Amino acid sequence: MPSRRTASSTGPSEDVDLFADWQRRADFPNAVDAVIAAFEGEGFDVVVDLRLETFARLHVSQAADPDEQHRVELVANWRAQPPVEMQIGPVLHPDDVMAGKTDALYNRAAARDFIDIDAAITCGRYTAEQLCILAAEADAGFDRQLFAQMLGANSRFDDQGFHRLRARTRPGRGDARTVPDLAGRTVKPRV
Structure with a gap:
């Protein structure tokens, strides 16, 4: 396995x-x-x-x-x-890992899911577009519009929770609450 x-x-x-x-x-x-x-x-x-x-x-x-x-x-x-x-x-192949992580963000949207996607994009390995393509290939129910709305409207997490998780998992990185949207702009979910 x-x-x-x-x-x-x-x-x-x-x-x-x-x-x-x-x-x-x-x-x-x-x-x-x-x-x-x-x-x-x-x-x-x-x-x-x-x-x-x-x-x-x-x-x-x-x-x-x-x-x-x-x-x-x-x-x-x-x-x-x-x-x-x-x-x-x-x-697992990195593409399969990231398809799963993007799907987790889409379906579960836990703080760690935002951090995982942020890390994949900020390290330059994947773009938001590539992650959406991988997620759609793995899950026929993946809806880009719903995903974009969910990213822009997320208000469940406070900055402190993200910073604690970020410090524990990926020290020295930027703000995990900002992720590129589907058009390539930066979106910071509302608090």
């Missing part, structure tokens, strides 16, 4: 995401069992929070510190690109 870690990852993650190819979704239940057994074999406690046909969310902790849990999500889903081989093994 390729992991979410890619060459485009720039900050620490609070969870681990493991992906299986949609073509092998029939193998997914056995893969989840193998991951659980591997954690338990290394002495970790595993709590299955949610288990579906092609998705599982686990909370993993060490017996000595049960309050410090780490989320591990496993998912079988469609990807446009084959995995990229890295030293740690196969990882």
